[in-house]
Amino acid sequence: MPAKALKIFSDLSADDGTLKLLKSGVAPHELLFPAKPAASVLSSSEPDPALVEADIAFGQPNAAAVLQASRLRWLQISSAGYTRYDTAEFRNAAAKRKLVVTNSSTVYAESCAEHALAFMLAQARRLPDALRAGAAGDSLAWLQLRDSSVLLREQNVLILGFGSIARNLIALLQPFRMHVVALRRKAVGDEAVPIVTAAGLPQALAKADHVINLLPANPSSVQFMSTSQFAAMKRGSVFYNIGRGATVDQDALLAALNSGHLAAAWLDVTEPEPLPPEHPLFSTRNCYITPHVAGGQRNELEMLVRHFLDNFTRFMSKAPLQDRII
C-alpha cells in the first residue's frame, strides 16, 4: 500500500531546470509554492498560507509561520546561516513539536572554504597592491612589494567556530603545513586540529598570524570580536570574516585597522548587509570587502536542490538527516 502523498512547500526561487529537478525528485509527492517567491536565499519572506498545509518545507519560510504550520514535520533551510530560526523560542517550540530542522551548510561549506583560502593567499601574495602596481621593475616599490609578500607555509592559523566550513578549510590548508587550531565550545575528539576552548582563546589569539571567523550569529556570539579580542591578536596579524557580520564589533575592528595593530581585514560579511557605501570600513586602506559571495557558486540552486533531495530520500526511509541543526 503506497504511503499517502506528502505536501512539500518550497519558496526557493528556482529556475525552470532546477524546478523540474525538484519536482521529479519528490514525485509522486506534491510541491506547494508561495504566492510570491523569495528574491534570494538571504531575503526574508512573509507568512504564506500554503505552508499551513505542508508536511515538509524547503527554503526560507517565515519563522513564526513555521511554528504555526501544525502539520510540518521537517524544515530544510536553503542557506548555511539560520539566524532567524536560531532563537530560544523557535528552538523550544520546534523541539516540543518534534519538528526537525536542517540547513544547507554542506552546499556552502566547500565554497566558503575556497573563498577563505582565496582571501588568505590574496593577502599573503599582496594581490590588491600587486595588481595595482603596474610596471614597477627594479624600483624600491617593487622590492618592497616582493619583500612584504609572505608564504602561508608554516604560519599560525586560528579558526573561530568548528563546523563544516572549518573542516573543509582545514583540508585545503593541509599541504601548506600551517599550524592550525580551532575554537570550539568543547572538543569532541573528531577534529583534525587541536581545539582551543574559551579559556585558551587569549593565548591562541596572541599566537595566530591569521584569525578566521566562521562563527554563526546568535545571542552568545553577537560582537564576539570585541575591542579586547582584537587587542589580544598579534600585532601585524590578519582578521578574516566568512561567518556573520553581527559577530564583530566593527568599530573595534576599524580602530585596530587604523592603529596598524592589524595588518589587514578581509570580510565577506558585515553588519548591516549591504553595508552603506559611506561606511568607513569601505574607505579603510587595509580592509577588503566582498559582498557576501563566499557561498556563491555556479549551479548553486541545483546544488541546493540535490542536497534537499538527498535528505528527502533519508527522510522517507527514516534515516538520520544531514546538516541537522534542531
Next chain:
Amino acid sequence: MPAKALKIFSDLSADDGTLKLLKSGVAPHELLFPAKPAASVLSSSEPDPALVEADIAFGQPNAAAVLQASRLRWLQISSAGYTRYDTAEFRNAAAKRKLVVTNSSTVYAESCAEHALAFMLAQARRLPDALRAGAAGDSLAWLQLRDSSVLLREQNVLILGFGSIARNLIALLQPFRMHVVALRRKAVGDEAVPIVTAAGLPQALAKADHVINLLPANPSSVQFMSTSQFAAMKRGSVFYNIGRGATVDQDALLAALNSGHLAAAWLDVTEPEPLPPEHPLFSTRNCYITPHVAGGQRNELEMLVRHFLDNFTRFMSKAPLQDRII
C-alpha cells in the same frame, strides 16, 4: 692538513645580516665582491675583475665573464630563471670546462606555487570584481557575481613545464580534487600526475579549465603559447603565466582575451619587463598583471644565502648539488 682557502665571488646585493650569514657560513674561505653590486636578483651585471680569481660564484655574474673565469668550478645563480646562461654556447663551454651550474629554484618554487594558487582562487572567487562590488545586496549584479563564482574542486588543470614549481603546485592542489596533468618533454616516472607530451598537447589544451604556464625562456620555448595554442584552449578557460614572458605571443593572448575565447589571463611575467604602462594588456578588462613578484617573500635574501650555504656544504664534501642545471 686543511684544504687551501677557496675564493667565493658573490654579487648578491645582501644586507648586513645576510652578508654576515654568508661570511660565517663559508669561513674560513674568502668572499670576493664586485666593484658595483647588482641592484636585484633580476638585473644583469658587467664583467667583474674579481670573478677571474674566484673558485665559486654566487649571484648573477655576466655570462661571458663566467666563461672567461678559468678558475671557476661552480656557479650558483641567485634566481630560478637562468635565461642569460641558457644558450648552447654557454652550456657547451661550461660542460667542456666541467663548470657546475646550479640555480635557486628551490627557494622560489614554493612561493611561485602559492602565487599561482592565489591567482587561481582569485579568479574562481571573482575577487577583483567582488572587491569592487561594494554594497551589492540582493541586486542582479550581486546574483550574477555569486552565480559566476566557481569552485576549483574537480576542475581540469594543465601545467606547462614540469619542474619544482609544478611539483609544489601539484601538492597545494591535492585537496581540491582537481584533474591535473602536466606537459613534460618525456615522462620519467617520478611525477605525481599524468604527463602530457607534445603529441597530446592539443587535446590537453582543449580539456583544461586552467592552463598554467611555468615554462622557462629558451630558444625552444619562445612564443610557445601562440595563436594556435590559444585557439586550442577551451572556450571560457583561463591562462596563467608564472614562467617567463617571452614564452607567450602577447598579441595572440590579447586577441584571445578580447574575443572572449579566454575568460581571463593572470600574468606575473611579461615581455618586456617592466611592461610599458601604455601596453594594451594593462587596459584589457580580463587581464590581471602582477609585476614579477611571484617569487618574492619576506627573508628572500636569507633564503637564497641559506640555499647557497646548503649547496656549499655539499660542494665541499663532493656530494651532488641541489638544483643543478648544467
